[in-house]
Amino acid sequence: xxxxxxxxxxxxxxxxxxxxxxxxxxxxxxxxxxxxxxxxxxxxxxxxxxxxxxxxxxxxxxxxxxxxxxxxxxxxxxxxxxxxxxxxxxxxxxxxxxxxxxxxxxxxxxxxxxxxxxxxxxxxxxxxxxxxxxxxxxxxxxxxxxxxxxxxxxxxxxxxxxxxxxxxxxxxxxxxxxxxxxxxxxxxxxxxxxxxxxxxxxxxxxxxxxxxxxxxxxxxxxxxxxxxxxxxxxxxxxxxxxxxxxxxxxxxxxxxxxxxxxxxxxxxxxxxxxxxxxxxxxxxxxxxxxxxxxxxxxxxxxxxxxxxxxxxxxxxxxxxx
Amino acid sequence: xxxxxxxxxxxxxxxxxxxxxxxxxxxxxxxxxxxxxxxxxxxxxxxxxxxxxxxxxxxxxxxxxxxxxxxxxxxxxx
Numbered sequence: 001x002x003x004x005x006x007x008x009x010x011x012x013x014x015x016x017x018x019x020x021x022x023x024x025x026x027x028x029x030x031x032x033x034x035x036x037x038x039x040x041x042x043x044x045x046x047x048x049x050x051x052x053x054x055x056x057x058x059x060x061x062x063x064x065x066x067x068x069x070x071x072x073x074x075x076x077x078x079x080x081x082x083x084x085x086x087x088x089x090x091x092x093x094x095x096x097x098x099x100x101x102x103x104x105x106x107x108x109x110x111x112x113x114x115x116x117x118x119x120x121x122x123x124x125x126x127x128x129x130x131x132x133x134x135x136x137x138x139x140x141x142x143x144x145x146x147x148x149x150x151x152x153x154x155x156x157x158x159x160x161x162x163x164x165x166x167x168x169x170x171x172x173x174x175x176x177x178x179x180x181x182x183x184x185x186x187x188x189x190x191x192x193x194x195x196x197x198x199x200x201x202x203x204x205x206x207x208x209x210x211x212x213x214x215x216x217x218x219x220x221x222x223x224x225x226x227x228x229x230x231x232x233x234x235x236x237x238x239x240x241x242x243x244x245x246x247x248x249x250x251x252x253x254x255x256x257x258x259x260x261x262x263x264x265x266x267x268x269x270x271x272x273x274x275x276x277x278x279x280x281x282x283x284x285x286x287x288x289x290x291x292x293x294x295x296x297x298x299x300x301x302x303x304x305x306x307x308x309x310x311x312x313x314x315x316x317x318x319x320x321x
Numbered sequence: 322x323x324x325x326x327x328x329x330x331x332x333x334x335x336x337x338x339x340x341x342x343x344x345x346x347x348x349x350x351x352x353x354x355x356x357x358x359x360x361x362x363x364x365x366x367x368x369x370x371x372x373x374x375x376x377x378x379x380x381x382x383x384x385x386x387x388x389x390x391x392x393x394x395x396x397x398x399x
């Protein structure tokens with residue numbers, strides 16, 4: 001089925017627009033058409049299918065699953081569930097309070113919050129179909145690893161003192177789960193609502209990502225990145241992470257950029273470190289979390305994530321040389 | 322007079338949800354008093370972990386995402 005998209009891009013670029021193959025413009029347009037069609041079709045499809053099963057993985061369910069588990073099992077479950085439950089970042093604060101209130105340790109809660117934007121099933125499927133499943137597996141494994149280590153570290157250092165005091169005073173009582181009709185019709189309607197909601201929220205990020213990817217693909221000389229961001233430059237990874245810090249995109253939107261970077265010869269580790277830095281360290285998410293975390297914990301989190309992504313980049317560059 | 326609370330941090334979906342309820346109430350001619358709750362502690366104390374949440378006369382009827390228009394009508398008529 002995936003062969004359809006290059007075919008469509010060929011037809012539109014070379015026949016309909018009659019661009020000469022091999023020119024910079026044709027390369028960029030071809031990239032743009034192929035990625036736009038492929039990513040949006042996959043995005044709608046996956047979000048819809050996940051939406052059908054979403055009630056099974058609502059945050060209230062996750063809280064129930066994590067409640068009262070041993071710490072070790074809690075971490076593993078938290079990062080796994082974080083990977084498969086995409087939640088709107090505007091829900092991260094009530095979710096944080098809800099988890100702590102249920103007695104789930106701060107480390108386990110933070111492991112969930114770090115992993116959730118970093119790894120999600122939509123981005124993984126699109127990543128696998130755009131740049132190959134091997135890279136997708138590496139991305140998931142390192143993303144889960146970062147969430148796990150971050151959670152354990154916050155727990156070991158007893159950073160509970162850096163959580164705003166009022167959070168510990170809240171008594172939620174029973175979690176309200178409004179009745180949802182489990183019928184197929186209701187599920188399909190809900191799933192369709194999810195598609196409209198999620199695609200409506202991220203389409204611009206995805207389109208901008210594809211635009212940047214297309215520009216890189218068509219107009220940046222093949223040896224530019226290889227010369228400055230090649231495997232022999234030890235500063236390439238930290239610089240990539242620093243550049244990613246102020247940028248913010250959704251995990252899906254950064255994929256076409258990564259695709260173009262890889263094709264230009266940027267090493268796997270440098271590319272993944274850049275992707276993670278753009279996706280996980282975002283100003284909006286930090287502003288949101290400021291409502292429940294003291295500045296010291298936000299600074300700690302930012303420094304930890306930046307260092308973790310540099311480590312991931314250097315490690316992968318070493319492994320894949 | 323129905324008392325309705327929309328629980329949410331002020332994100333776009335929360336604002337749209339409040340607007341949807343106001344529009345439906347006007348269309349149906351139901352008198353409502355709508356309150357937007359943005360304080361996180363207050364939201365959490367309703368037992369809501371996904372925003373926006375909707376509380377009608379003290380009962381949580383919705384949590385997470387835009388509610389369906391016919392569901393909103395059912396709350397207003399109920």
